[in-house]
Amino acid sequence: MAPPIQFSSETTDVSRARLGTLETAHGTVDTPQFMPVGTQASVKALTPADLRATGTQILLANTYHLSLRPGEDRIARLGGLHRFMAWDGPILTDSGGFQVFSLGHLRTVDDDGVTFASHLDGSAQRLTPERAIAIQEALGSDIAMVLDHLVGSAGSVEGVRDAMERTHLWAGRSLEARRRADQAVFGIVQGGIDRGMRAESARAIAALPFEGIAIGGLSVGESKAEMADALEVVAGVLANDPRPRYLMGVGAPDDFFVAIEHGVDLFDCVLPTRLARHGQLWTSRGRLRLGNAGLLDDPRPVDDVCGCETCRDYSRAYLAHLFRAGELLVHRLTSVHNLTYTLDLMRAIRQGLRDGGYQALRDRVTSQFAAPSDDPQSTGNGPLQAHSETDAASDLGLDERRLMGNRDRPKKQPKRKPKDKDKAHKAAPPMVYEPMTVEVIKPRRKPRDEPDAG
RNA sequence: GGGUAGGUUGAGCAGGUGGUGAGCUCCGCUGACUGUAGAUCAGCCGUCUUUCGACUGUGGGGGUUCGAUUCCCUCCCUGCCCA
Numbered sequence: 001m002a003p004p005i006q007f008s009s010e011t012t013d014v015s016r017a018r019l020g021t022l023e024t025a026h027g028t029v030d031t032p033q034f035m036p037v038g039t040q041a042s043v044k045a046l047t048p049a050d051l052r053a054t055g056t057q058i059l060l061a062n063t064y065h066l067s068l069r070p071g072e073d074r075i076a077r078l079g080g081l082h083r084f085m086a087w088d089g090p091i092l093t094d095s096g097g098f099q100v101f102s103l104g105h106l107r108t109v110d111d112d113g114v115t116f117a118s119h120l121d122g123s124a125q126r127l128t129p130e131r132a133i134a135i136q137e138a139l140g141s142d143i144a145m146v147l148d149h150l151v152g153s154a155g156s157v158e159g160v161r162d163a164m165e166r167t168h169l170w171a172g173r174s175l176e177a178r179r180r181a182d183q184a185v186f187g188i189v190q191g192g193i194d195r196g197m198r199a200e201s202a203r204a205i206a207a208l209p210f211e212g213i214a215i216g217g218l219s220v221g222e223s224k225a226e227m228a229d230a231l232e233v234v235a236g237v238l239a240n241d242p243r244p245r246y247l248m249g250v251g252a253p254d255d256f257f258v259a260i261e262h263g264v265d266l267f268d269c270v271l272p273t274r275l276a277r278h279g280q281l282w283t284s285r286g287r288l289r290l291g292n293a294g295l296l297d298d299p300r301p302v303d304d305v306c307g308c309e310t311c312r313d314y315s316r317a318y319l320a321h322l323f324r325a326g327e328l329l330v331h332r333l334t335s336v337h338n339l340t341y342t343l344d345l346m347r348a349i350r351q352g353l354r355d356g357g358y359q360a361l362r363d364r365v366t367s368q369f370a371a372p373s374d375d376p377q378s379t380g381n382g383p384l385q386a387h388s389e390t391d392a393a394s395d396l397g398l399d400e401r402r403l404m405g406n407r408d409r410p411k412k413q414p415k416r417k418p419k420d421k422d423k424a425h426k427a428a429p430p431m432v433y434e435p436m437t438v439e440v441i442k443p444r445r446k447p448r449d450e451p452d453a454g
Numbered sequence: 455g456g457g458u459a460g461g462u463u464g465a466g467c468a469g470g471u472g473g474u475g476a477g478c479u480c481c482g483c484u485g486a487c488u489g490u491a492g493a494u495c496a497g498c499c500g501u502c503u504u505u506c507g508a509c510u511g512u513g514g515g516g517g518u519u520c521g522a523u524u525c526c527c528u529c530c531c532u533g534c535c536c537a
Binding site: 275 | 481482483484485486487488489490491492493494495
């Protein structure tokens with residue numbers, strides 16, 4: 001039987017960056033590529049047709065959530081995940097490893113697996129490496145992820161090592177549990193931000209016969225410098241490894257570049273869709289916050305060089321109105337835009353790697369998103385602020401801070417000192433944005449009846 | 455005209471039976487969010503003040519009192535009932 005996926009890549013003259021093609025039974029993915037997150041078999045607010053229009057080539061869905069509801073057996077009976085959600089393109093399923101982390105106070109981890117209290121009804125749920133594979137095989141995704149154990153950057157050295165070793169143990173068990181030959185399985189590198197452990201983990205995972213290597217446990221509160229450091233270590237270990245590399249949970253526009261330069265091929269992140277629903281839009285000139293009062297009278301599109309439906313048909317004023325009014329349509333329109341921006345950005349990066357425009361693109365996007373900057377195009381839009389590293393991990397450990405969520409945070413937190421956010425960034429001139437050539441992506445339809453399991 | 459219930463910070467309310475009314479929810483303003491327990495969450499939201507704090511504010515006016523949102527008089531406004 002043919003391998004479940006085929007990946008070919010070529011090096012570029014930009015550091016370790018590479019251009020590749022990932023072929024799956026449900027279509028081809030150009031890399032570097034971004035995967036929108038559709039946790040519950042839905043990228044929130046968007047239809048598959050919407051996703052196609054944004055340029056989406058591959059989606060992520062979630063084992064943990066779909067296993068709890070509606071249940072993997074039901075999805076299997078209904079023809080598998082692709083058919084269930086009417087998305088005929090490639091799908092990668094996450095294993096539930098992230099929920100081990102994010103649902104911290106609802107679970108206990110032991111060497112055999114994880115016991116969760118379901119976030120839906122509190123019932124006890126058991127997830128083991130074997131079960132995570134079985135669920136994903138029932139769902140029928142193109143790429144399955146192994147169950148891993150990640151800890152926050154605030155964790156102790158012993159805690160990081162413990163989680164890493166457990167992750168390695170589980171990686172081997174996951175491979176032994178495989179039954180389907182038509183589904184790829186990716187291993188996940190852990191090791192926190194410790195260079196030694198990162199390298200050790202990368203070697204351990206790379207030694208196993210996975211179809212791809214994921215880098216997990218990053219963008220969980222560590223600084224950008226620490227993340228870059230960990231990526232560099234992994235990139236060194238994987239330098240001659242031909243398999244696709246997937247950086248999990250990243251990222252913001254400026255995060256892509258450093259990762260791609262360390263040889264990363266795939267990304268996923270909730271940011272573009274979550275921020276869209278929360279009113280933050282990404283544009284060729286930086287961030288735009290729909291809640292800001294200045295947009296209420298602004299007849300311009302969100303981004304005049306964007307070709308998405310939202311920018312083509314609607315004004316900032318209208319979107320700002322919808323946002324205030326709580327109209328559900330705004331979620332679709334903003335999500336369409338942010339995903340279009342993100343996928344256009346990936347396409348521009350690929351193009352830049354080919355034609356030498358990469359560095360200029362990197363400089364522009366980084367200046368717009370990595371540092372606070374004004375959006376010269378917006379009216380009355382306050383200083384645009386990137387999240388700063390001082391936000392995270394002050395009194396509370398990262399884990400605790402994330403796990404308790406905003407709603408449960410103690411009322412009285414030490415107030416942040418006002419920062420000099422108005423200085424320094426007056427200089428950044430609006431960069432000329434060059435519309436990207438649109439690669440027409442044809443839906444790869446397959447007959448409805450054709451079973452996903454080959 | 456008679457009766458009755460009311461009038462509190464943009465809106466809607468809570469409270470207060472003589473001893474310092476700035477409390478809530480909306481609205482509004484500004485942020486946060488990275489393998490989605492997130493159409494969520496946080497801060498601010500009378501005036502002045504970076505902060506500390508100061509000041510003002512219970513429909514208007516008057517009275518009693520050391521002190522009135524509270525008691526008395528009067529006027530204005532609103533809802534409802536009756537003529």
